[in-house]
Amino acid sequence: MKIGIIGAGAAGLAAAYDLSAKGHRVVVYESAPFIGGQASTIPVGGGVLERGYHHLFTNDRAIIDLMVDLGVDDQLKWYPSRVGTYTSGKVYKTTTPLDLLRFGALPIMDRIKLGLFALKVKRIGNWKDLEDQTADFWLRERLGGMAYEKVWAPLLKGKFGEYYDQIGMPWFWSKIQTRFASRQGIRGREMLGYPDGSFDTVFDALKSAIKSRKGEIRTSTPVTKIEVVDGVATSLIANPTTGEEIREEFDCILSTVPSFSFPDLVELPVDYLSRLTGVHYLAAVVVILEMTRPLTNIYWMNIADPDVPFLGLIEHTNMLPEEWYGGNNVLYLTNYLDRSEEMFSMSKDELLDVYLPHLIKFNPEFDRSWIKEVHYNSLSAAQPIIGTNYSQVIPDHRTPIRRLYLANTTQIYPEDRGTNYSVRMGRQLAETILRDEGENWRNWA
Ligand SMILES: Cc1cc2nc3c(=O)[nH]c(=O)nc-3n(C[C@H](O)[C@H](O)[C@H](O)COP(=O)(O)OP(=O)(O)OC[C@H]3O[C@@H](n4cnc5c(N)ncnc54)[C@H](O)[C@@H]3O)c2cc1C
Missing domain, CATH: 3.50.50.60 (FAD/NAD(P)-binding domain)
Known part of the structure; x- marks a missing residue:
């Protein structure tokens, strides 16, 4: 054929x-x-x-198997990730279950509730039972309170914007399955994969x-x-x-x-x-900064604060060696949005003017002079709304x-x-x- x-x-x-x-x-x-x-x-x-x-998760079997078939699986390496959450004006480490227990933005009872709730979702065997509910409704009903409003609601809103209350619960279920599968050891450290050479x-x-x-x-x-x-x-x-x-x-x-x-x-x-x-699809706008210094020590920063104008801050070289990028620290600032939104049509410089004043929230010493190079990319079919x-x-x-x-x-x-x-x-x-x-x-x- x-x-x-x-x-x-x-x-x-x-x-x-x-x-x-x-x-x-x-x-x-x-x-x-x-x-x-x-x-x-x-x-x-x-x-x-x-x-x-x-990056890849440890249960991304299909692409790992393909790498085996292609004879390049030896180039896939696994790295401990460092996850943080920015909320209430502060960065909290949220890498391990123990970090969650120390998550000071929530009262202790809510922290425990949050951890137990994730375990409960993980144990749900059949996502089909969840299909007729939105993630927002399900989480509001069953978790609710500060644990939902301070953690999951801002993340849903950040990722899906005005569509946050339309996302089906299977999306949340599958995210929890993936995140648990990538945790290793009794301390529950998450390992993420990245191929040598990208x-x-x-x-x-x-x-x-x-x-x-x-x-x-x-x-x-x-x-x-x-x-x-x-x-x-x-x-x-x-x-x-x-x-x-x-x-x-x-x-x-x-x-x-x-x-x-x-x-x-x-x-x-x-x-x-x-x-x-x-x-419907959301687009992504992504700004990449090459900097002389790291902004934080976190790889993946969830932004649970509606005043910060980007949804995620991913500091690539906090997981991967900066030597691969000429010794520079590489940082992504990302947003998912409608193609009709003003931010989608902004130039690189306009976006920087909006984003950069917020970087001192993550490191008070941050200075524009740290930035050596800026790259901008937009992807129009980045995230379907299911x-x-x-x-x-x-x-x-x-x-x-x-x-x-x-x-x-x-x-x-x-x-x-x-x-x-x-x-x-x-x-x-x-x-x-x-x-x-x-x-x-x-x-x-
Ligand atoms: C910001 C961002 C971060 C992501 N992070 C991760 C991650 O950490 N890990 C992960 O596994 N995945 C991640 N993804 C998702 C992943 O990149 C995609 O799901 C995957 O690459 C999609 O592959 P695809 O082949 O289905 O579609 P695409 O990659 O969209 O491929 C479709 C291709 O069709 C081409 N095309 C379109 N129209 C035409 C035409 N008329 N004629 C010819 N060619 C055409 C396009 O140019 C494109 O190359 C991320 C995506 C985004 C946007």
């Missing part, structure tokens, strides 16, 4: 890897000049760094494997149309940023583009279309058009999106395609 894949992120490349391994010819079209999608990198301080902060290590290995099997990856080549004849997807039209329009026929097409841009490529029946448009009873409306990977498949982050459920789940989905789609189309293969060789 000759298979066209739209998107060279984790899902598209994982699918291309498996399909090419079975002797099929794959052509991957990517609109950006680089591969890796949301987990792609930029040069920083002589090294490379993800546009948006990335996530490029995985993407570069995928690219080499696909190319060695005569697959093609065409960057800077956005697909503009999927052609359909008698209800069957037959070809792709793409417009490379340099050069002539391309029209190429395929036996089967897999799209990994976001739900909001898929309908621009192909006409879809109303029912399927409404499933796609029913999921509401209640989503299993009933989740868009099928098999679209109503024959031989056209869709695999994007809105189809990851009940887990939250992540590279691990996109890899899992890409590989599952390769299997689905081979099963569905098995009878009709035309071997390309």
Whole structure:
């Protein structure tokens, strides 16, 4: 078979890897000049760094297994993370269960309640029982009080903005499962994974494997149309940023583009279309600072204070060596927001003017002169908003058009999106395609 894949992120490349391994010819079209999608990198301080902060959890089996298959698993290293929470004008260490007991922003009874509550959620076996409730409602009802208002409510609001009270409870459930799975030892220290050489290590290995099997990856080549004849997807039209329009026929097409841009490529029946448009996405704006000094000693800082204009502060070099980035301290300041929000259209300098006055809250000595370099990235399909009873409306990977498949982050459920789940989905789609189309293969060789 000759298979066209739209998107060279984790899902598209994982699918291309498996399909090419079975002797099929794959052509991957990517609109950006680089591969890796949301987990792609930029040069920083002589090294490379993800546009948006990335790490793995110990239960991210699908991407770990893929690294084993690619022979790069020895490059995945595990690091103890240091987590903090900024609330009530102070940074609290919240790395271990013991830290939680010392979390002075809450009365002692609420601290105990918070810890026991997380254990209770962890023990819930079937997320389907939680599907008809929003996380906000469920947590308010069962945890409530200061423990909810001071910790979980600000985090939900920070992550999902005005949509915070629409998020289905399975999202919270899966977050708790992941965070517990990554804790190790009796002190419950969280370990996080990061590949030597960045996530490029995985993407570069995928690219080499696909190319060695005569697959093609065409960057800077956005697909503009999927052609359909008698209800069957037959070809792709793409417009490379340099050069002539391309029209190429395929036996089967897999799209990994976001739900909001898929309908621009192909006409879809109303029912399927409404499933796609029913999921809203938040964008992410990410500022990366290269600094001469560390701001804090925390890797992952939750911001539980609505007066701070960013949702997260991730100090990458508090987990990974600064030598990888020319000896600089690397810090991300991040926000999830609607594409229509003013902040999404702000320039790098405008964002800095809003953000920087708040950094003294985390370190009173902070001075603008510490900043050597600033990078700015925005990602438009960063976080799908998944509401209640989503299993009933989740868009099928098999679209109503024959031989056209869709695999994007809105189809990851009940887990939250992540590279691990996109890899899992890409590989599952390769299997689905081979099963569905098995009878009709035309071997390309
Ligand atoms: C700020 C941020 C932090 C994150 N942190 C983590 C983390 O710590 N750990 C983790 O595992 N995950 C993290 N994620 C999530 C993870 O990056 C994504 O879930 C995953 O990379 C998605 O992969 P994908 O292939 O499904 O989609 P994408 O990466 O979005 O890939 C889709 C690709 O399709 C391309 N495309 C779109 N339209 C077209 C077109 N018309 N023609 C051709 N190409 C097209 C896009 O350019 C893109 O490359 C984070 C995401 C963000 C935004």
